[in-house]
Amino acid sequence: MEHAPCISQIATLLADPKRSAMMWALMDGIARQSEELALLAGLSPSSANAHLGRLFSGGLLKIEERGRKRFYRLAAPEVGAAVEALASATLASSPGNIAQVFKRTSALAKVQAAPSSLLRARLCEEHFGGTLAADLFQRLLDSGWIEQLDKRILVTHKGANQLASHGVFVQALAHSSTQVACACPDWSERRPHLGGTLGAALLQLFIQSGWLSVSGDSRALQVTPTGVRELDLFGKAPELEMAL
Template sequence: MSLAHLAGLLADPTRATFCTTLLDGRAWTAGELARHAGVAPSTASEHLSRLIAGGLLAEERQGRHRYVRLAGPEVAALIEDLASFHVPTAAPTAGRPSATPGSLREATRRSAEAHARTCYDHLAGRLGVAVSDAVLARGLVSDEDGTALTDRGRTWLTELNVELPARAGRPGGRPVVRTCLDWTERRSHLGGAFGAALCRTALDRTWVQRIGSGRALRVTPDGDRALRELLGVEL
């Protein structure tokens, strides 16, 4: 796909909203996305067809229902990176306030996502960055010659009964670990197979729970205890 074609796909506000919504890593129906974006079902269907044809989304059918999700972690990383890029604007002047959330509900959502959220299938926000700092400080991941999982890190995963996909790190497979710029913290959190495994473990063991239908997460008391004991993370 050419850069111009990709830019054209994401230039439409509705299609961009669909892609950022799907950063929660789950599959959504066309109707759910239509309601979320505030567009008619027929309009949503047209936009989704373009995103699927362009390779940004993948379609799954289950009975009468049509589900869509981001085509893969590479697409998620692209969308997250684009979301983190802000073009400088003129400083606010009298009578023209800086951009602020339009409602209390929007402000609450942004605050929750800044604290802890999913970035496709790994942890992001202050929680994600704190976990990233902790695994680097403990030598579970090294950034001395590119970001890589260390032998100590693999032993740590084994002790937690956490497995990485067999193809992780192999040609054609997903990177074992990669950095991902966090758009709220302006620092990196960890993605790749390692980051996904940590996020999946945190959800499965109820260390974190989703808040509503969005990307925001809540750290549970069990999670607070586990993160403190395993990584020394205190939020």
């Protein structure tokens, strides 16, 4: 085990609630001053600087000099991915079914320090999460494109046909070693979003269609005006679309 990565230092840095609050505030990839981060975390400026110094020394943050001002941002996209994975793991490791997990973790679900753009739509591994993703997951269930059996998510015959009409072929996705579909715990919602190779394929479809876009180092996904409309309709049953 001599080559195993040492994660204890990073775990110690993220274990402090004030430091984790400042990390949440930087999850959208935007650089922020220490004064703003202190306000978000409920710290005095001097205490915030001390915590930020530890996060910087630990390699989790980088500093940008803009004149006389110093701005902090996540050191790399992988840092944001790691923080989000820890939040999701907190939900997934809780005992009971997924509905009970989200009910018991309402405090985590609020995540008041996280930027609103990150809560709406963001990268979650190779798929997308946030409010829009959770809404989409529910519409796919309601319209019968997917169904939930215990903890398994299955694509129905109807869903496979509908997805194929959009250029997403479930049979091809099934050849991957990863699950085709799963309910991925969402740290900002009380509901799951769609993971697996299908979730990744839908993210690529939405980006290629110009509905979502990735910007810089941010994990937040930008939603275009067309995307707002199309994502709201995607997966709805035909009778529901006619009623709009």
